[in-house]
Amino acid sequence: MKWTTLIGLILALPAHETPAGVAFVHQHSPTTQKYLIETMGGGVALLDYNNDKRLDLFFVNGGKLNDPQTLPADYARTDPQYWNRLYRQNPDGSFTDVTAEAGLSKAGNNYGMGVAVGDYDNDGFPDLYVTNFGSNVLYRNNGDGTFTDVTSEAGVAAGGWSVSAGFLDYDNDGRLDLFVSRYLDWNFDRNVLCGTPFHTYCPPTRYQGTANVLFHNEGNGRFRDVSVLSGIASVKGKGMGVAFNDYDGDGFADIFVSNDGMEQYLFRNRGDGRFEELALEAGVAFADDGKSFSGMGVSFADYDNDGRPDIAVTNLALEKYALYRNEGSRFSYASLRTGLAGVAARSSGWGVGLYDFDNDGWKDLFVAQSHALDNVERVHSGLRYRERPALYRYADGRFERFDIAKMPPVAGRGAAFGDINNDGAIDSVIAVLGGQPLVYFNRPNANHWLILELVGRRSNRSGIGATVRVGNQWAYTTTTGSYLSASDSRVHFGLGKESRVTVEILWPSRKRQTVRDVAANQILTVEEPE
Amino acid sequence: MIAVLLLSLALQVSPELRERVEAGLKAKAAGDLDRAIREFTRVVELAPALPAAHVNLGAVYFEKKDYSAAIPPLRKALELNADLPAAHQMLGAALLSQGFAMEAIPHLEKVQSDDLLGVALLEAGRVRESVDHLEAALQKRPNDPDLLYYLARAHELLSRQLHRRLQSEHADSARAEQLQGETLAASGDYSAAQKHFRAALEKRPDLRGVHHALGELLLESGDYERAEAEFRAEARLTPGSAVTAYKLGVTLLHRGILQEAISELKRSNTLQPGMPETELELGRALHAAGEAEAAEHWLRKALQHESSGSLAASAHFLLAEIYRKQGRVAEADQEMKLFQRQRK
Numbered sequence: 001m002k003w004t005t006l007i008g009l010i011l012a013l014p015a016h017e018t019p020a021g022v023a024f025v026h027q028h029s030p031t032t033q034k035y036l037i038e039t040m041g042g043g044v045a046l047l048d049y050n051n052d053k054r055l056d057l058f059f060v061n062g063g064k065l066n067d068p069q070t071l072p073a074d075y076a077r078t079d080p081q082y083w084n085r086l087y088r089q090n091p092d093g094s095f096t097d098v099t100a101e102a103g104l105s106k107a108g109n110n111y112g113m114g115v116a117v118g119d120y121d122n123d124g125f126p127d128l129y130v131t132n133f134g135s136n137v138l139y140r141n142n143g144d145g146t147f148t149d150v151t152s153e154a155g156v157a158a159g160g161w162s163v164s165a166g167f168l169d170y171d172n173d174g175r176l177d178l179f180v181s182r183y184l185d186w187n188f189d190r191n192v193l194c195g196t197p198f199h200t201y202c203p204p205t206r207y208q209g210t211a212n213v214l215f216h217n218e219g220n221g222r223f224r225d226v227s228v229l230s231g232i233a234s235v236k237g238k239g240m241g242v243a244f245n246d247y248d249g250d251g252f253a254d255i256f257v258s259n260d261g262m263e264q265y266l267f268r269n270r271g272d273g274r275f276e277e278l279a280l281e282a283g284v285a286f287a288d289d290g291k292s293f294s295g296m297g298v299s300f301a302d303y304d305n306d307g308r309p310d311i312a313v314t315n316l317a318l319e320k321y322a323l324y325r326n327e328g329s330r331f332s333y334a335s336l337r338t339g340l341a342g343v344a345a346r347s348s349g350w351g352v353g354l355y356d357f358d359n360d361g362w363k364d365l366f367v368a369q370s371h372a373l374d375n376v377e378r379v380h381s382g383l384r385y386r387e388r389p390a391l392y393r394y395a396d397g398r399f400e401r402f403d404i405a406k407m408p409p410v411a412g413r414g415a416a417f418g419d420i421n422n423d424g425a426i427d428s429v430i431a432v433l434g435g436q437p438l439v440y441f442n443r444p445n446a447n448h449w450l451i452l453e454l455v456g457r458r459s460n461r462s463g464i465g466a467t468v469r470v471g472n473q474w475a476y477t478t479t480t481g482s483y484l485s486a487s488d489s490r491v492h493f494g495l496g497k498e499s500r501v502t503v504e505i506l507w508p509s510r511k512r513q514t515v516r517d518v519a520a521n522q523i524l525t526v527e528e529p530e
Numbered sequence: 531m532i533a534v535l536l537l538s539l540a541l542q543v544s545p546e547l548r549e550r551v552e553a554g555l556k557a558k559a560a561g562d563l564d565r566a567i568r569e570f571t572r573v574v575e576l577a578p579a580l581p582a583a584h585v586n587l588g589a590v591y592f593e594k595k596d597y598s599a600a601i602p603p604l605r606k607a608l609e610l611n612a613d614l615p616a617a618h619q620m621l622g623a624a625l626l627s628q629g630f631a632m633e634a635i636p637h638l639e640k641v642q643s644d645d646l647l648g649v650a651l652l653e654a655g656r657v658r659e660s661v662d663h664l665e666a667a668l669q670k671r672p673n674d675p676d677l678l679y680y681l682a683r684a685h686e687l688l689s690r691q692l693h694r695r696l697q698s699e700h701a702d703s704a705r706a707e708q709l710q711g712e713t714l715a716a717s718g719d720y721s722a723a724q725k726h727f728r729a730a731l732e733k734r735p736d737l738r739g740v741h742h743a744l745g746e747l748l749l750e751s752g753d754y755e756r757a758e759a760e761f762r763a764e765a766r767l768t769p770g771s772a773v774t775a776y777k778l779g780v781t782l783l784h785r786g787i788l789q790e791a792i793s794e795l796k797r798s799n800t801l802q803p804g805m806p807e808t809e810l811e812l813g814r815a816l817h818a819a820g821e822a823e824a825a826e827h828w829l830r831k832a833l834q835h836e837s838s839g840s841l842a843a844s845a846h847f848l849l850a851e852i853y854r855k856q857g858r859v860a861e862a863d864q865e866m867k868l869f870q871r872q873r874k
Contacts, residue, residue, distance in 0.1 A: 172573045202807075225565045280866070283851060289814060290869055292848025318752050320784070330854065342785035345752030382751025421863065 019439055021095035024085045026057045028434045030374065031067035034199045036184070036207075038065065039372050040163065042431035043114030043484030044351075044472030046420065047126045049102075050145055053523075054089040055420045057439075057487055058104075059431060060130055061085070065400025066334075069188040075134075077107040084130060093421055096291035103139075103146045109394060110134025114414065117169025118176045121522070122461040126489070131162035131180060132404055140221075141501040156223050158213050161186060166243045166480025168173040168253045169460045170230075170269055172391035173510045176460050178479075179232075181239030181257050182210045184279030200373050209236040212257060212265075214275075230276045231258055231286045231511025241352075243300035246411055246467065247282075247326055250509055253465050256284070258295030258313045263477075264322075266311075282325045283424040287332035290335075293319040294372070297415070301354040302326075303363045303394055305472045310334075314367055314483070317376075317383050321349055340365070340392060343401035347387055348372065351415025351482040357391060359447035359494030361473060363390040366401060366414030368404030368430040368483075373522055386410055389430055389438070410435060424449035424521055426492055431485070448495035448520035450455040457528040458509035464488050465508040470501050495520050547576045554586065563594045574603065581610040585617050588624075597624040608637075615641050626650050645671075650679050659686045704734035711743060720747045738767050742774050748779055757781045772802030780811055788819040806836035810845055822852045843872035 001200060030038050043060035050056070063075030076082050086102050087095035097104050110132035117126050121482055125141035135157040138355035139147035140471035151157050161183045167176040184207040194202035205366050211233040215223035232255075242259040248254065252269035259265060267275040279285035286292055293315040302309050308326035315321060320341035324331035335341040343389035344367070351368035358364065369387035376383045386409035392399040414431035421427065450470060454463025466477040470493045479486040495501060503515040507528050515526060555570030568586040571704035577583045584607035591600035595797035604621040607614055623646055631653035638647040648663030664681040672678060693713075696706050704788030711726035711834035727744045730737055745760035768774060795812040799805070811834035829852075831843045836842055850865035 037685040180631060281854075283854070285845065288818065288851070289810075289847070290873070291844070318750075332851075332855070333818075336783060337786050337788060339786035342754045345754060345784065347752075379752070380720075382747070382753070383724075 007423075018436065019093060021090070021097065022057065022087050022437065022439065024087070024099065025060075025081075025436050026059065026061060026432060026434055027064070027082055028062040029065035030434065031065055031069070032199065033068050033191055034201050035065060035188065036186060036192065036201055036204075037111050037113075037161070038062070039201050039374065039433065040413075041113050041484070042350075042433045043088070043112070043131070043164075044414045044416045044429050044431040044437060045115045045117050045479075046403045046416040046418040046429060046485035046488045047117045047128075047479070047486065049086065049126055049128075049141060050088065051125060052089075053419050053422070054091070056089050057085075057087040057095060057429060057437075058117075058327065059085045059087075059117055059276070059437060060115050060484065061107070065109075065111070065346045071188060073109070073111075075109055075111050076497075077109060077112075080105070083107060084115075089420070094097075098145070101145065103148065104128075104151065108132070108135055108137050108149075110137075113162060114164050114179040115486055116167055117479045117486035118163035118178075118180070118224070118464060119460070119462045120167060120176045120178070120223065122175065124461055124477045126462070129156065129165055129167070129178060131158075131165050131484070133161045134163050135159055135491075136165070136180065143245075146506045150221065151164075153221060154223050154381065155225070156215050158182070160210055162213075163240050164242045164245060164480075164482075164484050166242050166478070166486070167478065168216070168255070168478070169465050169508050170216075170253050170255075170275075171216070171273055172252065172459075172465070172510075173217075174456070174458060174460050174509070176464060177217045178215040178257060179224060179244075180213040180215075181237075181242045182212055183212045183238055183240065183260070184208065196443060198378060200375060200377060200379065204238045204428055209238040209259075209340050210264070211236050212239050212242075226273070229489050230273060231277070232267060235265065235277050238262055239485045240296050241298040241313070241481070243298045243311075244465070244478055245300040245476045246465075247300070247309050247311075248329075249308075250508075253508075254296055256300050256311055258298045260294050260296070262292050264295050264313060270397075271442065281330070283331040284322075287320065287322060287400060288336065291324065293447075295322075296350045297352040297481075299354040299365070299481050300478075301363060301476065301481075302474045303354050303365070304397075305362065305474070307469070307472075308472050309474070309476060310354075310355055312365055314351060314352045317346055317371060317380075321347075321352075321365075322346050337397075338394075339398040339400070343392060343399060344390070344509070346383065347390060348383075350413045351430065351485055353415060353417040353426075353428065353482055353487065355417050356473075356493055356494030357442055358393070358445060359425065359496065360395070361447075361494050361496040361498075362394045362470070364394050366390075366391065366415065366417065366428055368415040370411040370413070370433070372455075374411070384409065387412065389415075389428075389440075400524060401442070402432075404440070407438070407440075410438060412438075413483065414485035415482050416485040419484070419489070419492060419523075420453060422523060424451065448497065450493045450495055450518065450520055451523040452491045452493075452503065452523045453489075453523060454491065454505070455527040456507065456509075456523060457530055458511060459507045459528055463505075463507065463528065464489065467506045468493075469504040469506075470495070471498065474498050490523070539724050544576060547573060550576065551586075552557050554590075558590055558593070562829060563590055567594070568588045579610065580718050581607040582608070582616075585614060588617065588620060592620045592624060597627045600624045601628070619643060622650070626653070629653075645674075645677060645836060646740055648677075648684075651686050652680055652687070657684050657691060661688060662685045689715060693870070696855075702733075704730040704740075707733065708743075711740070715743065715747055720751060723747060734765060739764075741767065742771070742777070745774075745777055745781070748776065749784075754785045758785060771802060772798045772805070772808075774809070775801060776805070779808075779815070783811060783815045783818070786818075788815055791815045792819065792821075804835055806832045806841055810836065810841055810848075813845065813848055817848055817852060822856060826852055838872060843869050844874060 114131045116129040125143045128139040140150045140496040165180045214232040216226045238260040241470040259263040266279040297314045299312045311324040313322040323334045325334040348371040349367040354363040388407040411433040425444040430438040456463040505513040532646045557565035580758035584603040588604035609656035618637040618640040623632040625634035632651045644663040645667035651660035701752035707730035714723035777797035782791035813829035846869035
């Protein structure tokens, strides 16, 4: 690491700021029963719900729990302190709580987890899907600043314990489908107390896993559960994060699901409506020594600029964040040789994103961190429950860690990424379990950048699933990844010293588009050719 | 046996005595210990000055495991005749079983019963002496779990005594700090342990083992950069330590410093060949470095030395990865099957 680079990076990543108007406090209601749901929540989304070109914030809240919980459970979600919250960004960068006026104060009687964002009805306005322990909720964006709960007619309640979710067009029919990762077959009346002489949250090995869910968008406001038909439900897992990308370059979105305490899942899209789980064959099921780990968040992106999407999975301290390099037909475990294992070993990660934070043309890894056990210090005095989020900067084939200055140690969970203030530098929002979120405004440096907003015509309206190439960099258009969270749907590139570039887009419709001589440092809208 | 013989001599003078003794012996042989007790109690009444009478009564109580009842007649017998080894043996054992270890010792010393004497000495706090007797007993009965337990306890107590002595008589010494660090590390208090290890090194920078212990703590906490520094320092002090070379190699592997990791792991293997852990990590490091053939060689060696368990599972998994990358599909599938089998 050169001193000049280090200084530049420090300047580019200032201390966090809580934007004016964001007063959200996540309620997870910890109990002495150590219900597992208490430690798993905290979803966040960055989306432009009103199409004013400014990213807004949506936070998923937990709910009220009794100690012990009485059944049937009442999570008190009608009490404003347990609402999910939508904050609209104002022109001056402050935020206004618009939850009630947007019609999002009714969360249903459930315990909140995560959020997915996607324009499932192709009306140009992003819709919200909130995952819960209990029934999930789909809010259709009415385009006038309000949302309507359409869960019932859409048929996407799912049930059980949903965690992360994401919209993708798995069959390239121009309509966004919906994938939901689900965690454990757990309920209050089957809760196990673990640990002696003091209780800790139980490891997932104490419970059975469950199947993930795939909904096909039928195009009339309705979805069809194709979990069994597609092969997604052929395996049960302990799903946490989910991310999409076309890892084998066949033009169809594949699905990676991080599982907790067991092998990871890679669902290869066969292109005929069916998926096959082949993480083991592809080399992404375990760590290099065949050990399983506590898969939490996931990012599915090309970190080494070779045109093939790679996979980063966060996990618990001492397990070492897993980085799988896509080598064409399969992946290889790259955590050791890139140094990521060494610099991240003491940390536990949840929300994660591979983005170019310093616009040098290489993606870096940002992780929201914290252990799952709120009393981990009593179990292992060398570990910490609350941790600072960290940036693992990628340069010269290796990752270097930066604990961002003045960040407080928190119980980080979900993390969403995007350029909140449209200055060309990727910002991040971290949902904090039982606390206020952290919003980090990344300051631009001298490097150039480009942000693309895709508008699909034959493809889905928001261009989800499009692969974009700029120079030797590739990006996949998606809002899905991280943990419990949804990120800016726009595609960001750091350009280093390049001031003009050529943009190549492969749309989900298979249409190829090239836009030449594009000036750097702008947010460019690109429409799919008819 | 002697008591019975002496009793037989006495029977010449009393027909009832003879009858009672025979009845008692018969009942004892038939396992009717209560009747034997009745008969021998009567024998004691008829011949109270006869040591053998008391021995026989004590022996039946002893056989009945009623040790508290066995003690008085055996004591009486030895009052009458101190030269009765069987009585000493039984009295020593009975006293020991009742917790009277100090009182048991002279009786057990008389008959040189290493096992019981070892236990008695241990329970009386004469730990160092107990170790010799228990070791001698273990030589004769090497698979006796009771002996193994007592010997382990004796060593532990001895160790504690020595620790206390070190802490009290040499509290400011580097060794006292080292010991305190080790104790805290064993209890899981890593941060306190580190302080004591650092204090030990301040007092004696060349103290062997301390850098290694610090390295272990840091390695287990995932602080690989600092662990590496400690293992390097230890390796300078003890270049012949295979385990330090191994740990340094593993730490370097975790840090992604692959060529140096391979070099240290090879050095460890030279110092102490045939360790499957070293061979596995060598295979792992070589695999990460893209040296597939060499990795395969070391993974095969690891499997030769340890063919089952989690180490073997890891070796099979790595071999499967190597073969799959090389397009050796059938071999990869076979290794993956073996991996799955070992995982279960």
